Amino acid sequence: xxxxxxxxxxxxxxxxxxxxxxxxxxxxxxxxxxxxxxxxxxxxxxxxxxxxxxxxxxxxxxxxxxxxxxxxxxxxxxxxxxxxxxxxxxxxxxxxxxxxxxxxxxxxxxxxxxxxxxxxxxxxxxxxxxxxxxxxxxxxxxx
Numbered sequence: 001x002x003x004x005x006x007x008x009x010x011x012x013x014x015x016x017x018x019x020x021x022x023x024x025x026x027x028x029x030x031x032x033x034x035x036x037x038x039x040x041x042x043x044x045x046x047x048x049x050x051x052x053x054x055x056x057x058x059x060x061x062x063x064x065x066x067x068x069x070x071x072x073x074x075x076x077x078x079x080x081x082x083x084x085x086x087x088x089x090x091x092x093x094x095x096x097x098x099x100x101x102x103x104x105x106x107x108x109x110x111x112x113x114x115x116x117x118x119x120x121x122x123x124x125x126x127x128x129x130x131x132x133x134x135x136x137x138x139x140x141x142x143x
Contacts, residue, residue, distance in 0.1 A: 009121040009122060009123040010121040011119070011120050012029075012117075012119040012121070014115075014116075014118075015115070015116055015117075016115040016117065017112065017114070018112060018113055018114060019047075019112065020111070020112050021109060022046060022106065022112050022115060023106050023109075024108060025112070026119075027086065027087075030079050030088055034086075035119065036080070036081055037080050037121065037124070038079040038121045039077075039078050039079075039120050040076065040078060040090055040117065040119050040120075041117065042115050042116060042118070043073070043075065043115075043116055044075075044114045045071050045114055047069055047111040047113050048065065048111050049065070049070050049092070049094055049110055050063065050065050050106075050108065050110045051064050051066075051092060051102070051103065051105060051106060051110075053105070063107060066094075066102060069096075069097070069113060070094035070095060072092060072094055073093040073095050073101065074092065075091075075092045075106070076091060077091055079119070080129060080130055080141060081126070081130065087139070089105075090105070129141070
């Protein structure tokens with residue numbers, strides 16, 4: 001375990017418009033604003049969902065696609081640096097028209113119906129970066 005204390009620095013209020021790609025738009029915004037470390041929260045709706053599940057035994061992502069519309073019950077994650085570039089890591093919980101929930105790690109290609117996001121940058125020395133962990137086979141915060 002490691003611990004770093006942070007205070008709020010800047011809060012971005014972002015509305016993503018219909019038909020843009022969710023993860024790609026958040027990443028583009030983070031790069032444009034030069035965000036190095038932040039927390040991300042959003043709600044709204046999507047036209048399709050592409051999520052992943054990390055299979056711990058196989059040590060690889062399993063991809064799932066749900067083409068119909070869904071409400072975003074919760075989108076939460078963080079932004080940190082990976083190879084010197086902002087990397088957006090988000091998990092989502094979604095509900096379909098019947099109220100059934102699905103979720104997972106947000107994947108590229110998820111199309112927005114409407115997203116309202118709050119991205120809160122955190123102050124402090126830029127000492128939180130991602131690095132590939134050989135045991136987990138994932139890019140994780142390095143100690």
